[in-house]
Amino acid sequence: MFADYSWPELGAIFAMQGFAGLILFSVFVLMALGLAIIFGQMGVINMAHGEFMILGAYVTYLMSNLFADHVPALFGMYFFVAMFLAFIASGALGLLVEWAMIRHLYKRPLDTLLATWGLSLILQQVYRSVFGAREVGVSIPDWMMGSMPVTDLIEIPINGIFVMVLAVSISVGVYIMMFRSNWGKQVRAINQNRVMAGAVGINTEWTDRLTFGIGCGVAGVAGSAFTMIGSTGPTAGQLYIVDTFLVVVFGGAASLLGTIASAFSISQAQSIMEFFLSGSMAKVLTLLVVVGILMIRPQGLFAMKLRK
Amino acid sequence: MTRTSFMTRKELIGFLILAAVIFVLLPAVLDSFRLNLFGKYLTYAFVAVGLALCWGAGGILSLGQGVFFGLGGYCMAMFLKLEASTPENTSIQSTPGIPDFMDWNQLTELPVWWQPFYSLPLALLAVVAVPVAFAFIIGFAMFTRRVGGVYFAIITQAFAAILTILIIGQQGYTGGVNGITDLRTLLGWDIRTDEAKTTLYFVNGVLLFAVLLIAQYVRKSKLGRLLIAMRDQEDRVRFSGYNVANFKIFIFCLGAAFAGIGGAMFTLQVGFMSPTLVGIVPSIEMVIFCAVGGRLSILGAVYGALLVNWAKTSFSEAFPELWLLGLGGLFIAVVMFFPNGLAGLWSEKIEPQLEGLFRKSKPVEPAESAAPSSRAAAE
Numbered sequence: 001m002f003a004d005y006s007w008p009e010l011g012a013i014f015a016m017q018g019f020a021g022l023i024l025f026s027v028f029v030l031m032a033l034g035l036a037i038i039f040g041q042m043g044v045i046n047m048a049h050g051e052f053m054i055l056g057a058y059v060t061y062l063m064s065n066l067f068a069d070h071v072p073a074l075f076g077m078y079f080f081v082a083m084f085l086a087f088i089a090s091g092a093l094g095l096l097v098e099w100a101m102i103r104h105l106y107k108r109p110l111d112t113l114l115a116t117w118g119l120s121l122i123l124q125q126v127y128r129s130v131f132g133a134r135e136v137g138v139s140i141p142d143w144m145m146g147s148m149p150v151t152d153l154i155e156i157p158i159n160g161i162f163v164m165v166l167a168v169s170i171s172v173g174v175y176i177m178m179f180r181s182n183w184g185k186q187v188r189a190i191n192q193n194r195v196m197a198g199a200v201g202i203n204t205e206w207t208d209r210l211t212f213g214i215g216c217g218v219a220g221v222a223g224s225a226f227t228m229i230g231s232t233g234p235t236a237g238q239l240y241i242v243d244t245f246l247v248v249v250f251g252g253a254a255s256l257l258g259t260i261a262s263a264f265s266i267s268q269a270q271s272i273m274e275f276f277l278s279g280s281m282a283k284v285l286t287l288l289v290v291v292g293i294l295m296i297r298p299q300g301l302f303a304m305k306l307r308k
Numbered sequence: 309m310t311r312t313s314f315m316t317r318k319e320l321i322g323f324l325i326l327a328a329v330i331f332v333l334l335p336a337v338l339d340s341f342r343l344n345l346f347g348k349y350l351t352y353a354f355v356a357v358g359l360a361l362c363w364g365a366g367g368i369l370s371l372g373q374g375v376f377f378g379l380g381g382y383c384m385a386m387f388l389k390l391e392a393s394t395p396e397n398t399s400i401q402s403t404p405g406i407p408d409f410m411d412w413n414q415l416t417e418l419p420v421w422w423q424p425f426y427s428l429p430l431a432l433l434a435v436v437a438v439p440v441a442f443a444f445i446i447g448f449a450m451f452t453r454r455v456g457g458v459y460f461a462i463i464t465q466a467f468a469a470i471l472t473i474l475i476i477g478q479q480g481y482t483g484g485v486n487g488i489t490d491l492r493t494l495l496g497w498d499i500r501t502d503e504a505k506t507t508l509y510f511v512n513g514v515l516l517f518a519v520l521l522i523a524q525y526v527r528k529s530k531l532g533r534l535l536i537a538m539r540d541q542e543d544r545v546r547f548s549g550y551n552v553a554n555f556k557i558f559i560f561c562l563g564a565a566f567a568g569i570g571g572a573m574f575t576l577q578v579g580f581m582s583p584t585l586v587g588i589v590p591s592i593e594m595v596i597f598c599a600v601g602g603r604l605s606i607l608g609a610v611y612g613a614l615l616v617n618w619a620k621t622s623f624s625e626a627f628p629e630l631w632l633l634g635l636g637g638l639f640i641a642v643v644m645f646f647p648n649g650l651a652g653l654w655s656e657k658i659e660p661q662l663e664g665l666f667r668k669s670k671p672v673e674p675a676e677s678a679a680p681s682s683r684a685a686a687e
Contacts, residue, residue: 114596121633
């Protein structure tokens with residue numbers, strides 16, 4: 001199958017597909033970071049994660065319309081406001097959900113799966129009633145349009161670069177929060193031994209709630225970034241939830257580095273194969289390889305050394 | 309430890325009531341269209357019973373039951389499709405004698421792996437064997453490495469995603485998004501008529517009871533008791549010298565076999581098979597049938613499947629918008645307030661009340677009133 005292409009063309013294909021893979025990678029990382037906090041640190045399976053993302057996307061959509069209608073002069077900047085509000089909105093919803101539902105289910109992780117799936121159905125219907133069943137897109141500000149030519153065969157879209165920068169900065173933020181801050185230390189302490197953590201004076205209830213809220217907030221930011229490269233519909237969240245869970249599990253649930261590494265390998269494999277096979281077969285092969293590796297190495301790529 | 313009998317009197321009454329509902333009540337009150345719908349719901353009940361064993365008794369939550377349901381259904385559909393695609397029926401195609409969707413996708417020859425499905429015995433064997441083989445591979449790989457719980461759920465879910473993408477992607481071999489449609493006859497018997505559908509409803513009922521009896525047998529056997537012990541204290545069972553993985557593999561394969569039979573019956577009852585019944589969403593809904601009915605009770609699972617689907621159909625006819633809200637609320641309510649579903653509600657709340665009523669209404673000798681409590685202790 002390589003015979004039809006000349007060497008420089010092949011190089012360009014790999015570079016372009018590699019870059020498309022990098023954008024996919026950024027999306028995966030953004031989605032998986034929130035899940036890595038919630039699933040990896042708290043052990044809660046949040047099937048509504050995709051819907052928290054979509055909430056962020058809709059907030060961005062609303063902001064873009066608001067800015068375009070009322071303050072067109074500042075339109076170039078709307079995205080930053082939207083991102084912040086997306087974090088606040090999804091995070092607040094996350095806090096509410098934790099308070100109303102999740103905190104009663106910490107001892108039954110499989111049941112969190114069912115309950116949050118129910119939540120995701122409700123949210124989907126709410127989105128459909130409020131925003132309509134059709135997909136909506138946002139208008140991208142001028143400075144994000146277009147692409148940078150690298151060579152005459154390779155071009156790199158600017159919004160892709162923006163999403164990548166965003167993914168990197170949020171990863172760094174989450175890293176600092178989880179592994180360099182006092183709060184992160186508390187979260188990890190609770191993860192290892194809840195009773196003991198409570199006994200040494202950590203407010204486990206509040207830490208749990210905040211962790212869940214921040215995880216959901218990060219999902220909202222991911223959704224916000226998502227509008228830059230695709231459109232948003234009520235059921236879009238469901239499409240990514242399996243991928244995202246696999247990314248987190250494949251990387252090793254509690255390891256941030258693992259999450260990033262697995263997002264990178266999955267997205268690159270899929271993107272490069274996509275060019276030579278059909279999209280669906282590329283996806284099937286990627287998933288099969290991931291599941292196969294998980295069967296051999298159930299604890300994921302980067303397992304934390306823990307005594308159970 | 310006393311040997312538990314195959315079925316206590318209370319359980320026997322439960323079975324008889326369900327039999328009365330399925331074989332007498334529903335056919336008596338429903339027209340043939342509705343009865344056909346309930347026939348469809350019964351095919352989901354097969355899956356729910358399997359899940360009650362795997363998840364309720366064994367603690368293994370599979371989010372990939374749709375895979376097994378679909379595999380069973382596709383095996384049946386392939387046989388029916390080949391029967392419907394005789395060279396005479398398909399003479400307008402460029403290659404007569406192969407299924408129409410293959411012709412549309414420029415296939416000129418039947419793929420080799422479709423060949424065995426010319427034979428009904430082989431197809432029926434495949435209905436059970438293919439899902440079980442898949443379940444064995446997954447179960448063997450996962451359980452011998454002690455993967456369970458959440459991780460198992462996510463990986464089975466990934467399989468549901470993989471199979472759906474594969475079926476949709478390989479349109480020429482599988483019928484793609486549309487699935488395998490336009491199925492007509494089973495060995496010359498037209499399955500599209502109302503009489504056929506009513507007959508199939510009863511066949512479903514009989515098969516379901518066969519499955520229920522197998523499930524009851526497993527539950528009451530040593531294996532069933534070990535499963536519950538494993539669910540609650542896996543390590544203790546392992547340290548007692550039992551090979552935990554083998555039991556789990558067995559029960560998972562059994563659940564897959566039930567689901568496969570359900571899928572095959574679905575194909576016959578409804579007349580098509582499509583990837584929309586394989587994926588993640590139907591797989592999770594199947595878990596919900598089981599959860600609503602009561603994950604610990606095999607009879608509850610049947611009621612769960614019937615009730616949820618009936619509610620779905622009547623709700624979405626009347627208020628299509630509200631259905632998702634209702635279903636979502638149901639998920640949350642069941643998980644948070646009735647973790648043991650309707651069956652739990654019955655045995656914990658209603659049954660003690662009823663017993664209290666009966667005891668008041670008829671004065672019983674002390675010996676008889678002591679009997680139920682001692683039986684309850686033995687169980």
